[in-house]
Amino acid sequence: MSRSLWLLILPALVALACRSLPAAVPEARSAIPKNIVLVVGDGMGPSHFAAARLLRGEDFEAGRFPVTGLVATRSASSRVTDSAAAATAMATGVKTNNKMLGVDAEGKPRTTLLEFAKQAGRSTGLVTTSVFWDATPAAFAVHTASRENVAAIIGQILGSGVDLLAGAGAELFGKDGLPPLPSTAAQHGWSLITEPAALASAPPTKALAVFPSQPNDVENPGARLPVLARWALERLSKDPDGFFLVVEHEGTDKASHENAAADLMASLRSFDETVSVVAEFARERGDTLVLVAGDHETGGLRVVEDATGALALEFGTKLHTGSLVPLFALGPGAENFGGLYENTEISRKVQALSPGRTR
Numbered sequence: 120m121s122r123s124l125w126l127l128i129l130p131a132l133v134a135l136a137c138r139s140l141p142a143a144v145p146e147a148r149s150a151i152p153k154n155i156v157l158v159v160g161d162g163m164g165p166s167h168f169a170a171a172r173l174l175r176g177e178d179f180e181a182g183r184f185p186v187t188g189l190v191a192t193r194s195a196s197s198r199v200t201d202s203a204a205a206a207t208a209m210a211t212g213v214k215t216n217n218k219m220l221g222v223d224a225e226g227k228p229r230t231t232l233l234e235f236a237k238q239a240g241r242s243t244g245l246v247t248t249s250v251f252w253d254a255t256p257a258a259f260a261v262h263t264a265s266r267e268n269v270a271a272i273i274g275q276i277l278g279s280g281v282d283l284l285a286g287a288g289a290e291l292f293g294k295d296g297l298p299p300l301p302s303t304a305a306q307h308g309w310s311l312i313t314e315p316a317a318l319a320s321a322p323p324t325k326a327l328a329v330f331p332s333q334p335n336d337v338e339n340p341g342a343r344l345p346v347l348a349r350w351a352l353e354r355l356s357k358d359p360d361g362f363f364l365v366v367e368h369e370g371t372d373k374a375s376h377e378n379a380a381a382d383l384m385a386s387l388r389s390f391d392e393t394v395s396v397v398a399e400f401a402r403e404r405g406d407t408l409v410l411v412a413g414d415h416e417t418g419g420l421r422v423v424e425d426a427t428g429a430l431a432l433e434f435g436t437k438l439h440t441g442s443l444v445p446l447f448a449l450g451p452g453a454e455n456f457g458g459l460y461e462n463t464e465i466s467r468k469v470q471a472l473s474p475g476r477t478r
């Protein structure tokens with residue numbers, strides 16, 4: 120071959136070689152996360168995350184996640200979902216009617232992400248600032264057509280096989296038809312924790328931590344959501360098979376329903392602080408997928424400035440709205456959570472990342 124011909128084809132060869140370089144590297148496949156943590160900011164739409172970002176400044180944790188998505192939230196029965204139908208969609212991948220938990224629109228029980236995790240031998244936990252049988256955690260462990268059937272939901276959640284439960288509502292037991300808390304826990308074989316000091320010595324499974332309700336998640340420092348989230352992570356991560364955990368902040372929804380700006384700010388701070396605890400755990404390990412999302416928007420929130428130039432929050436309604444809600448993803452598999460999709464896709468995407476499943 121003549122020298123001039125080499126000069127002619129050399130650039131083409133180099134270009135070919137360069138183009139084929141990525142093929143020599145094993146195709147980047149999304150890793151399977153060992154652990155999955157879903158952090159739900161109840162009632163948090165785009166403006167709630169905008170406000171959290173302004174309040175937390177440099178510390179705003181969700182904003183550091185590498186992948187963001189937008190989630191459509193309508194339920195089977197309404198353009199405006201409630202927390203029961205929204206959590207059921209995220210838990211089961213099926214749209215259901217408002218007020219329904221863990222069942223489809225026909226009332227048929229559907230297997231939840233928590234139940235799939237359990238079947239795969241993983242440990243499971245549900246942690247909330249609300250009563251421990253609140254709609255969001257309950258949708259992952261309970262199957263009932265009515266979220267208002269409190270006694271039945273408590274019985275189902277305690278009988279569900281979940282390993283750790285932490286939340287509020289201690290003050291509601293022993294009256295209005297609810298038996299005392301100690302006998303309720305004992306009946307289902309749970310170790311009951313009612314003081315923050317007892318958290319450290321709780322058993323690794325069937326530990327039920329129930330505290331008096333805190334309006335702003337600051338009144339009982341030892342039982343705040345960031346503390347309970349860390350407690351659950353430490354315990355569940357002892358399982359060599361991995362774990363599935365749902366952490367919910369309900370104060371963001373409650374304050375939005377009440378159009379209470381100061382309470383909402385307190386809840387947004389506590390929510391993002393909780394996200395920091397989970398993100399720190401996940402970054403240290405590298406084997407944990409963290410999803411942070413609103414379940415629906417509440418309050419028609421607007422972020423504005425008052426006359427003095429300070430951050431102010433205004434509301435357009437005391438109800439839920441049909442707004443899209445943001446989702447933030449961190450860890451193995453996070454790349455699957457970008458874009459705009461229905462809340463049912465969260466369940467499908469998580470299931471597709473489960474070990475032994477063909478994708």
Ligand SMILES: [Zn+2]
Pocket residue numbers: 162202372373376417439
């Ligand atoms: Zn609500």
